[in-house]
Amino acid sequence: MNQETTRTPTPVRQFTILLSATRRGARLARLLAGEQLRAWGLPFEAAEQIVAELASNAALHGYVPGRSFRLALRLTEAATLRIEVTDARADRSTPVDVELPPAYAESGRGLFLVAALSDRWGTELGSPPCKTIWAEIATSTPTCPTPAAPSRPDPLQSQKGAARSTQ
Template identity: 70%
Template sequence: MNQEISTRAQAPTPTHQFTILLSATKRGARLARLLTREQLRCWRRPSEEAEQIVAELANNAVLHGHVPGRSFRLGLLLSAANTLRIEVTDARADRSPPLHPRRPSPKEESGRGLLLVEAFADRWGTDLGTLPPSPCKTIWAEIDVPQST
């Protein structure tokens, strides 16, 4: 069952961590997805759901969170309990996603990204102004991932 959480949630202590700043461009969003795939391959974890979540959140950071001259940050944290936490931080704290994404009409060409995040994530939410330079927002999603053999 998916849950939306709008208050600050505690991330499990990571056993593996990956963080990178990327340009707030379409190219940066595409690179975020590719880096997620490679990092999870190195950690021997499945990546399909994580890649979809990163693609949506990075694209939203570029489209809705862009401030000229500011990058967005991708963070991947894998806990000992096999919880993968994805964090995408952008520079627009004034533009937070809705707590309950609406379903767009079939004629609309966009607006389905957070519905996909909600479908793939076990938990997701928003933290405001948690990382410098503020103001910023972090959209996070957690997936309970099995350990690969």
């Protein structure tokens, strides 16, 4: 559900960086977010995809010559990861209700994916000319256990008990 604004609790961990509002900056945002989340020991696939979509939107729709966009990752005490991307185009509003575009459309699925991958998302208008799109993901959800590697018999162990003939 798209929400207009929300107040975030004090973050336990925080990562913020300014990036150029270009396709290269959007790609770098995704890569840096993935590395930061790995360093924090958090599941990162959904968060990395959300960062990719929001950063791409900032580069495509929020581009203002000479202005950057800001990526912020905040992990709260409540085990919620908040992803924020702030651009310099507050004049470009974000749709309140996100609908899947027609099947023939080549774009327009970014915020639909953000809505599907996040627990909550929304917008905040900052001091002009800034606008922030944010998404929150609960990180305390149980993760699937990694299956144990199949054990292989130790060839030396199996020979220890075997009788050997020395004839």
